């Protein structure tokens with residue numbers, strides 16, 4: 001067996017320790033004689049798995065008691081509908097458009113009310129974060145919506161938008177658990193699991209209790225109501241049981257590493273290794289504004305598409321997989337989520353140096 005360094009943007013690399021533990025427990029979880037996949041979600045044994053996962057996530061993120069943690073399904077994209085359906089009380093919401101995911105969420109929200117794009121970086125291919133200190137917040141906005149880390153273009157917010165007191169909603173799919181966070185600054189933080197946590201399909205929603213309304217439109221599909229999921233401890237129907245179990249293991253892995261402060265240090269080191277190399281390279285260059293650089297998704301190019309393709313091909317042969325940039329940007333993208341070991345990034349930089357030696361002008 002040979003594992004590659006997997007730089008995929010998502011579904012993405014998971015900690016090897018977690019996979020090995022899951023392998024060990026696959027056929028017989030804690031003397032139950034069955035796999036977690038085969039277990040009733042109503043059993044005491046499964047209840048402990050989901051309770052522990054929630055407890056560990058609360059510890060990691062210091063989630064205040066007045067927030068609910070929900071384990072839902074349908075990926076992050078289902079939240080693009082649930083947010084406006086549940087939170088648009090006055091029918092107005094402000095969106096900060098920093099990439100394709102923000103744009104999709106904004107377009108979906110328009111179905112449910114007056115969604116406004118109050119800032120955008122689309123003029124420069126989403127290569128920067130717009131000014132968020134002086135936003136034109138709508139007086140009657142029910143919330144302001146942001147996407148913390150831009151998975152496709154490789155930018156991130158380094159300061160929170162001034163929402164003038166309005167509730168802030170954060171799609172943190174590609175950066176959740178990568179650094180410490182003050183949950184109390186947000187109304188909702190949500191994240192699809194497949195980038196920094198676990199298997200695709202599972203989505204984590206951290207929502208302030210007073211935002212969970214019962215007085216929403218009565219024809220809202222039951223599975224799209226936060227109140228129903230909150231009242232039923234994420235078990236109105238069968239939750240993504242195995243996905244939640246793996247998420248729980250990743251939370252424990254992070255706690256053992258020393259929590260979010262510790263992983264943040266590691267993530268900064270990894271990102272700096274790559275960005276420092278890119279900044280002095282004569283062949284490769286980073287594609288986004290320096291002060292908006294993502295710690296999770298590092299986008300870069302050479303000035304030749306042929307050379308980009310050759311690099312991606314040769315890298316794959318050497319065991320550096322999934323370095324091809326998103327189809328909308330071209331070039332390369334190295335996704336270096338929590339589970340990517342520092343050695344993986346060091347090895348990639350060494351390979352880039354060798355490639356540069358061969359191809360420099």
Ligand SMILES: *Cc1c(COP(=O)(O)O)cnc(C)c1O
Pocket residue numbers: 010074075076077078101147149150151171172173174192193195201
């Ligand atoms: C990947 C991603 C999504 C979409 O997630 P799905 O689980 O495929 O719905 C949404 N937002 C961001 C920021 C992402 O990176």
